[in-house]
Amino acid sequence: MEKLVFDIDVKASKEKIWKVLWDDETYRKWTSSFCGESYVQTSWNEGDKIYFLGSGGEGMNSIIESKIPNEYMAFKHMGELKDFKEVPPNEETEKWVGAMETYRLDQKGDVVNLHVEVDVIEQHIDYFKEAFPKGLETIKELSEK
Secondary structure (H helix, E strand, C coil): CEEEEEEEEECCCHHHHHHHHHCHHHHHHHHHHCCCCCEEEECCCCCCEEEEECCCCCEEEEEEEEEECCCEEEEEEEEEEECCEECCCCCCHHHCCCCEEEEEEEEECCEEEEEEEEEECHHHHHHHHHHHHHHHHHHHHHHCC
16 A cells, blocks of 8 residues: 655634634545545544445445544544445455544644645555545645635
């Protein structure tokens, strides 16, 4: 697995960016760069499960490993979802189970740096290198409104 790192500076408060990242309406907008109709099901509590879903019930199940509101969120990806159900581990998912995805907000003067790190298997590197910057630009636009 390779760790990809993405950064973008946003002229907005940490609270506003956090809201754009995780509120359902804006989450769906910025993640559309990954999957046309992406959404999550979760309580947003540290230690709880989170389901990253597409419109057909496909996606990933993960754990919210760490959450510091308005500052840091970490997901540990645990497996695949099909038809809205967790799929038992298989040869393909074993390659990425345990992969991490983290979001950090750091105040830098009058801007906030959104720093994202994501563990990616080789076959998805190019996809994420293209999709993540688009998603971050959408976060910036929505946050700076």
